[in-house]
Amino acid sequence: MRGREKGFLGEKIAADYLKSRGYQILDMNYTAKYGEIDIIAEHRNVIVFVEVKTRKNALYGTAAQAVDRRKQQKIIRTAHLYILFHQHDSLNYRFDVIEIYYNPPCPYKLNHIKGAFEV
Incomplete structure (x- = not known):
C-alpha cells in the first residue's frame, strides 16, 4: 500500500472512530x-480540527511527532480561515492528533490525542 492510499485509509478509520464516539464530521x-x-468535527459544542497520521510503526518516532511546530502553524492558519468562512454556534475549538499504526496483516492501533497543541 502506497503512502497516499495509507493516508486515505487512516483518515477513514479516524472518521469512523470519531463518529462512533458521537462526533459529527463537518468536513x-x-x-x-x-x-x-x-x-x-463537532463534539459537545467544540469544533475539533484533527490531523491524522498513519504509520507502519513507531520505529522512527511516533506519528504525532510528525506534527511539528511548522505543521501546527499551517493547521492553525487553515483553521482560522475555516472559522472565518463557516458560521458555527460554538466558540470553542480544539486541535487533536489521531495516530494510526497500520501494518497488515496486523490489526490497526489508534491513539487519539485530544488537545495535542494550542494556538
Whole structure:
C-alpha cells in the first residue's frame, strides 16, 4: 500500500472512530490557502480540527511527532480561515492528533490525542 492510499485509509478509520464516539464530521480534507485539515468535527459544542497520521510503526518516532511546530502553524492558519468562512454556534475549538499504526496483516492501533497543541 502506497503512502497516499495509507493516508486515505487512516483518515477513514479516524472518521469512523470519531463518529462512533458521537462526533459529527463537518468536513474532511478541508483545503485553504495555508494548507489542509484532515478532519473537522463537532463534539459537545467544540469544533475539533484533527490531523491524522498513519504509520507502519513507531520505529522512527511516533506519528504525532510528525506534527511539528511548522505543521501546527499551517493547521492553525487553515483553521482560522475555516472559522472565518463557516458560521458555527460554538466558540470553542480544539486541535487533536489521531495516530494510526497500520501494518497488515496486523490489526490497526489508534491513539487519539485530544488537545495535542494550542494556538
